[in-house]
Amino acid sequence: MNITWRLAWRNLWRHWRRTWLTVGAMVFCNMLLIFLISVQLGSYQMMIDNSLGAFTGHLQLQHEGFDEEQRIRQSMPAVAERARQVQELLGAEAVAARGIAYALASSEERSFGIQVTGVEPEREPRVSTLPGLLREGRYLSGADGEIVVGALLARNLRVAPGDEITILGSGRDGSFAAAIATVVGIVDSGIPDLDRALAQVSLPWFQTVFSMGDHGHSVVVRLPNLEQVPLAVTTLQALRAEHPELVVLDWDQLQPGLRQAIRSDMASAWVMYGVLILLVAFSVLNTQLMSVLERTREFGVMLALGVSPGRLARLVGLETALLAALGLGLGVLLGALLALYLQQAGFTFPGMEEMNARFNLPERIYPPVTLASLLWGPLTVFLGALLAAVYPALRLFGLQPVAAMRAT
Amino acid sequence: MSAIVCQDLCKTFEQGEQRIIGLDRVSLSIEAGELLCLSGPSGSGKTTLLNAMGGLDTPDSGSITLGGRRIDQLSRGALADLRLREIGFVFQAYNLIPVLSARENVEFVMQVQGLAPALRRERAAGVLTEVGLAGLEERRPAEMSGGQQQRVAVARAIASEPQLVLADEPTANLDSQSATQLMDLFQALNRNRNVTFVLATHDPRVMAYARRLVRMEDGRVIDDVAQQPSGRPSVGRPSVGRPSVGSEG
Known part of the structure; x- marks a missing residue:
């Protein structure tokens, strides 16, 4: 080993208690960051799954402009056939066709505006968690005249399973669309906006009521994970050669607020992480500053022997890098063990199980162990520690050999 | 040929409101291969002169030439x-x-200095043997006596084969035996390597080894005499190859 490396390494252990305390602070901080970031990423994953799984799916095939304008005429023909084509192209199971219209729903006592969604009852549970969130009754069987409504809508209309609702709206051809549907189930998604307007009927009956022919408005795809989305989007772009009026929208385009919410949460979390990292950086600064100050005489001798201040600064930098590397290595090792354990055993806190059960989510978070969750935090701590060494190292440039050698 | 030439060196220090004269128009020419002692009481300016000659401190005025090159105007980096x-x-x-x-x-x-590892090892082993520390190479300073540590310091000073060695009170912390051994070593190195030695001391044992004695007082050279070294005149290469594991220091 090079003498400078040996010197740096041995200098670290001149005050082994101080060194271990600093390394310990870094290890603790790194473990905490790995834990927090893993749980954070896990909860984002859950948030995305929850959000997208409820209704949107990971991506949708739609008529261009439908997402923004939501006009009934912006439909695609042979929507069920298109859904099978998408299923085949992606080799994915969770693909379903939908039709969407806006109408007035009236019960005996009240009327409210609703979004009527025509769904394929046997396929919808694969792309949406809503069929699994029934509070009362059952899901659609596929028969004409059945409707499932959101909990708030049911409350507003004062209906229960078995009651009838009159639906009034406009058909795709501009004709008057009217039907009477029997409530078979009430869904409680826990998302008020959704529960206030949700009304699902079977797609064939929807197409009949709204004069859609074989048209529908979207093909919804749910993939095993987010990482598969870009490839799926690229694959589906091939459909546009045949049907240029169609667009493929991924989850970010379908729910732009979701990524924003995650970014905003991430930013606030990093403020907290920043404070933690700052504290560790100050601990390193303190250690290295003390180390430099108590070796002033030794540095003076080195300067007198002709060692440049820059080389001395690099020596202090190297000592800090070794210190930080020790904290990084041990922190990542212990943090990875903790994260792997949590990935297997899951993580929960009081009240979480009840809350998740309400949203049809797993009772525990299983934080994913990724390179990002393992290294983001610890590498930032490492860089923070290196930055903390800048001030002690810079002090060396101000040392005069004679004065420094007289230091006590 | 002169190894080092000091011309009209002046240096003052501020101590609170007091101005202390460190060097007062000191002129001195030291020939290559000399073993010279700067002597005088504390505060006489010998360390200040030594620091100026070694480029550790810059004089307020005057010039210092080392090996024909002015060093008093060099940058900090060049001095290093x-x-x-x-x-x-x-x-x-x-x-x-x-x-x-x-x-x-x-x-x-x-x-x-950028020397290759193999050359470094070879040279380090050579000089440590030369100063009588063969067998003690892997000991750390805390495991050595004062005399042995000073020999390591001498080995460090001569390892890079400098033309000039400056020693400030090298025997001040040594017992009489170690001091004598160290001076024997300086004398041997001076003779064998033709290295110029300038020693600042007020130790009469050290002065006895000098071939030239410069006395200083209040920052001025008050006496500059050549002398026959009387320390250990018979010493040739006293410590060369001789392990020194004894109880010195």
């Missing part, structure tokens, strides 16, 4: 390089790096 390659230093308090072994202490400066 000069000290690294052309001047060896021996300090009163040994000033070894405590976490490095004797060999590593000697090698460290050579590494800074």
Whole structure:
């Protein structure tokens, strides 16, 4: 080993208690960051799954402009056939066709505006968690005249399973669309906006009521994970050669607020992480500053022997890098063990199980162990520690050999 | 040929409101291969002169020429390089790096100089043997006596083969026997390597080894005499190859 490396390494252990305390602070901080970031990423994953799984799916095939304008005429023909084509192209199971219209729903006592969604009852549970969130009754069987409504809508209309609702709206051809549907189930998604307007009927009956022919408005795809989305989007772009009026929208385009919410949460979390990292950086600064100050005489001798201040600064930098590397290595090792354990055993806190059960989510978070969750935090701590060494190292440039050698 | 020439050196220090004269128009010419002692009481200016000659401190006025080159106007970096390659230093308090072994202490400066590892090792082993520390290369300073530590410091000073070695009170912390052994070593190195030695001391035992004695007082040279070294005139190469593991220091 090079003498400078040996010197740096041995200098670290001149005050082994101080060194271990600093390394310990870094290890603790790194473990905490790995834990927090893993749980954070896990909860984002859950948030995305929850959000997208409820209704949107990971991506949708739609008529261009439908997402923004939501006009009934912006439909695609042979929507069920298109859904099978998408299923085949992606080799994915969770693909379903939908039709969407806006109408007035009236019960005996009240009327409210609703979004009527025509769904394929046997396929919808694969792309949406809503069929699994029934509070009362059952899901659609596929028969004409059945409707499932959101909990708030049911409350507003004062209906229960078995009651009838009159639906009034406009058909795709501009004709008057009217039907009477029997409530078979009430869904409680826990998302008020959704529960206030949700009304699902079977797609064939929807197409009949709204004069859609074989048209529908979207093909919804749910993939095993987010990482598969870009490839799926690229694959589906091939459909546009045949049907240029169609667009493929991924989850970010379908729910732009979701990524924003995650970014905003991430930013606030990093403020907290920043404070933690700052504290560790100050601990390193303190250690290295003390180390430099108590070796002033030794540095003076080195300067007198002709060692440049820059080389001395690099020596202090190297000592800090070794210190930080020790904290990084041990922190990542212990943090990875903790994260792997949590990935297997899951993580929960009081009240979480009840809350998740309400949203049809797993009772525990299983934080994913990724390179990002393992290294983001610890590498930032490492860089923070290196930055903390800048001030002690810079002090060396101000040392005069004679004065420094007289230091006590 | 002169190894070092000082011309009209002046240096003052501020101490609170007091101005202290460190050097007062000091002129001195030291020939290559000399063993010269700067003597005088504390505060006479010998350390200040030594620091100025070694490029550790710059004079307020006057000039210093080392090997034909003016060094009093060199930049900080150039002075550091000069000290690294052309001047060896021996300090009163040994000033070894405590976490490095004797060999590593000697090698460290050579590494800074950019010497190849094999050459460093070979040269370090050679000089440590020359100063009588064969067998003690892997000991750390704390495991050595004062005399042995000072020998490591001497080995470090001469390892890079400087033309000039400056020693400030090199025997101040040594017992009589170790001091004598150290001076024997200086004398041998001076003779065998033709290295110029300038020693600042007020130790009469050290002065006895000098071939030239410069007395200073109040920052001025008050006496400059050549003398027949009387320390250990019969000493040729007293410590060469001789392990010194005894109880000195």
